[in-house]
Amino acid sequence: MxxxxxxxxxxxxxxxxxxxxxxxxxxxxxxxxxxxxxNANDKLLPGLAGFADALNRMAVIPDARTGDILLWADTLASLIRLFSGLGIATAIALVLGMLIGMLPSVRALLSPFVAALSMVPPLALLPILFIAMGLGEVSKIALIVIGVTPVMIRDLAFKASELPREQIIKAETLGGNSWQIALRVMLPQVLPRLITCLRLQLGPAWLFLIAAEAISSDSGLGYRIFLVRRYLAMDVIFPYVVWITLIAVATDWALERLRLAVFPWSAAEGKA
Amino acid sequence: MSQLKIDRVWKEYGDQIVLEDVSITIESRAFVALVGPSGCGKTTFLRMILGQEKPTRGTILLDGAPLPPEPGPDRGVVYQKYSVFPHLTVLGNVLVGKELSAAPITGRLFGAARRAAVEEARAMIADVGLAGSEDKYPAQLSGGMQQRLALAQALLMRPKVLLLDEPFGALDPGIRKEIHQLMKRLWNETPMTVVMVTHDMREAFTLATRVVAFERPRDRPEEKERYGATITRDIEIWPPRRPGTTPA
Known part of the structure; x- marks a missing residue:
């Protein structure tokens, strides 16, 4: 065979x-x-005992200085940033993507601009964000938004403009106005794509989050990794990386479940 | 009443002339089949009646009034593909016309208005032979059932003119025969004029009251761009077919 x-x-x-x-x-x-x-004190590739000890320090015993349990505090700080950024990006991308995909005049106005914007390397903008918005939460969330929004807008605009012309004409013959066609024909067919698009942007979003946290932060998963790097604390870095990966995989899986549960007709979309 | 009067219509795309000097009057309640070789402009002609395309020159009148320049609920359409919405169930697909016409802001109906619309939609679904499939999505239906659904969806709007763009072209012969019978019955019972584009001569002569052929009178390669297609045959079916009910 x-x-x-x-x-x-x-x-x-x-x-x-x-x-x-x-x-x-x-x-x-x-x-x-x-x-x-x-060398029993080797720090580069710690053994199981080393990890158990580090996990105990990070995830069970409260930090001596702040009284927080560091892993949870870091996770919470990072996830708030990540999901704020992704949430804002999704909202902007949905509105602009639909408008660009649907209305020829908006497409003429914004499509080249978004195309150019999506080519700006977001990390190159990070210093500008830090200077303009300070070192707080806003600049980190802004980096994620700037990093993923243009790509999402283009993807959704493409999906919206890809809908067969016949469907739009059909909706017009059923008495639909532009708003209703957006609401009842385009939006429901773009939403599954939005979820898929969000899944694909999880990786870049984490990248921007960790980059921003590495440079300036006082909490967060990326912050912790870059902080303990100074002490070659591989026993902390490895579990943190695995933890971040687990969160990302779980988010990806949950989004896919959500899409299939809410839009059962879109089963084929996931292959994209 | 739903008389279509097409008067000296030309359609050009840039330098390419697709249709030239097409004039035809389609009487109310007629069932006209448009036939002709591929690329002879019959679909373009249908799209102009639909409002999807504008004639370059000439006028199209529906009951004496110029056609609006965009599609509207007075003209229904069934395409070969993409006629139904993949994200709506069978019931949702038929209901959506009612909802779009009645609710300009939300595009949805609620309460008693919805119940009445659902009842009407269910009756229409049963009428095209899809009873029992109300909760299925189009992807779960066969090609023939999808086209039945598309007919139900279009007819619920009570269009003056129903436009069919090779609606049964992709169906198996057996399925096609069944849907032809349905189409005949619907035309008999519904006060509408039907214009159908088809490749299938047998289909044209089975269903139509009048078969109109489009052709390019000059079809040499060097002439192709500058001379468009026009109506070359216009055949009334004999003995004449009359719609079963009296025209509204």
Whole structure:
């Protein structure tokens, strides 16, 4: 049988899927054990005991100085920034994307501008944001918004303009005005795409969040990683990275569930 | 009444002349089939009646009044594809016309108005043979059922003119035969004029009261751009078909 026709059974699929994860874990353990054998105080690849100790310090025992449990305080601070940024970006992208995709005059006005804006490297704007908005929460949220909004606007405008012309004409023959067509025909078909688009922007949003936190912050997951870097505290950095990854994967999964639950007709959209 | 009077209509895209000097009067309650080779402008002609495209020259009158320059509820349409909304159920697709006409701000109906509209929509759905499928999404329906749905959706608006753009072209022969019978019955029962574009001669002569052929009289490559298509045949079906009910 040709390789292109061989399909793994469900059990084999699960085994195959866990293989890369297991490989990484094993490689790490082997490396860690060999380094620890050479030097029991090695900080680069700490062993399980090291992680347990660090997790205990970060996630269970309150910090001696502030009285907060650091992991939770950092997570809360980061998630507030992340979701404020994504929320604002989503709202702007939905309104502008629909307008650009639907109304030829708005498209003429804004489409080239948004295209140009989406090419500005957001991190290059970070100093400007810090200077203009200070070092507080606003500039960090603004960075996320600036980073993901133009891409989302373009994606949604594309989706809106991609709707078959026949559907719009059809809605007109059913007596719809522009507003109703936006509300009843375009919006429901753009919303599933908005969720997919949001999923795809989770990665960039985290990138901008951690970049902003690394440079100036007093809490947050990115802040903590860059703070403990000074002490080569890999026992803290590794769990933080895994934790961030888990949050991102869970958000991605939850958004996909949400889309299928709210828009059951859009099952094919997820393949995008 | 729903008489269409097309008077010396031309359609040009830049230098390309698509249709030239088309004049035809379509009587109220007629069922006209437009036939002709691909690219002869019959779909363009249909779109001009629909208001999706504007004639370059000439006028189109519906019951003596010039057509508005955009599509409206007096002219219904069924396309071969994309005629129904994928995000609405069968009931939602038929209901949406009522809702758009009655609720300019929310585009939705509530309470008693909604119940009445639902009842009317359900009757229309049953009439096209889709009873029992009200809660399905179009993707769950076969091609024939989707076109039945598209007909129900368009007819609930009681359009003066129903425009069909190769509506049954993608269906299997057996399914097509069934939907032809439905189409005939709907035309008999509904006070409307029908204009249908089709590739299928048999379909044209099965359904229509009048078959109109579009052709390019000059079709040499060097002439193609400067000479458009026009009506070359206009065949009344004999014996004449009359709509079953008296015209409204």
């Amino acid at each position: 040709r390789w292109i026709n061989r399909r793994p059974s469900p059990g084999a699929r699960l085994a195959l899927a866990s293989l890369p994860f297991a490989a990484v874990l094993i490689a790490y353990t082997v490396g860690s054990l060999s380094r620890l054998a050479a």
